[in-house]
Amino acid sequence: MNFQQRKNKILAQLASRGEVDTRELAMALDTSEITIRRDLNRLSDEGQLYRTHGGAIPVDQPPLPFEFTQKATANQSAKDNICRQAAALINDGDIIFMDCGSTVFRLCQFIKNRKIKVITNSMPVIQALQNTAVSLNIIGGEYDAARQAIHGSMAIEHIARYQAHKAFIGADGLSAKGLFAHSEKEADMALALAHHSHITYLLCDAAKINKPSYLHFAPLETVQTIITDAALGQLSYCKKKGVKVITV
Structure with a gap:
């Protein structure tokens, strides 16, 4: 060729x-x-x-900031497998929340041709889904240039006006104690999305499993399903909490 x-x-x-x-x-x-x-x-x-x-x-x-690109491409194959599985759970007509996590961002490539509405605070998600079949609802508020995302009280109020069929969120760490984040802003956004969605999916690669980080922001039961490339045995405590685990 x-x-x-x-x-x-x-x-x-x-x-x-x-x-x-x-x-x-x-x-x-x-x-x-x-x-x-x-x-x-x-x-x-x-x-x-x-x-x-x-x-x-x-x-x-426009090119994504180097720091975000690094995060999005770390464990890229695993993240893509996770997001491919997540995309299979989305139906035409769905209204979905997507947070600003680098794993959630990789979901974009698998949903471009879907007739769905995406509500998001992530600028990279907005860039990736503009001019596609997806209808966008952009959360308003205070812009965080470092995270390429919208945060703050106005963003939380924006989310509260809507109800989604499904939310797709990330976390910086996960253990039997619950979900962990490096940022209070991102934790607040993830909680708001989960509270206003019928079903919340946590997209989490194996590198974050059983590795608590800076801020414990929510119990495990905040999400209904975890999609991960980790071994099922690493998440045996999820069954006791009533949280479903899908491995890829």
């Missing part, structure tokens, strides 16, 4: 998914990752895409 053929396939996938991953492209096009990186660099030089850590996004989307 020559460059022009690879270029057409890369740009087609970029248009349909809103991002491309170097490793996935190499497998799909049956070529090396070195060749794909070279192709992406060439297309970036031509102004046809933005290069990111591990892939690329369309030129009509």
Whole structure:
């Protein structure tokens, strides 16, 4: 396959998914990752895409901040498997909450063509889902540039006006004691989303399981289902709390 053929396939996938991953492209096009990186660099030089850590996004989307991109691409394969499973639980017509977590962000690529409404405080989620089949409701409030998200009392009031079918939230740590976060702002937002949703799903990769962090902000029962790549045995305490665990 020559460059022009690879270029057409890369740009087609970029248009349909809103991002491309170097490793996935190499497998799909049956070529090396070195060749794909070279192709992406060439297309970036031509102004046809933005290069990111591990892939690329369309030129009509501003590049995500480096810190957020690092978090979103850490344990990327596991996060994508988690989000692929989460997307399978979403039905057309659903109203869903999405928080500003880096794992939840990776759900975007799997729901772009769904006729759903997303209510979110995450700027990367907004960027990824604009100009797609998804209808967006943007939570208003105080902008946190470091986290690329909206927080604060006005944001909490905004959420309280709505009721979602499903909420998808993240956490910085999880144990039998409950959910943990590095930030009070993010903890408050996650709680608000959970309180105004019929079902709350926690998307959590194995690196965060049984690793409490700075702030214990909610009991385990705040969520109804945990979707994770961790071994089921690591979360045996969830059954006692009535929390379902889906492993990927």
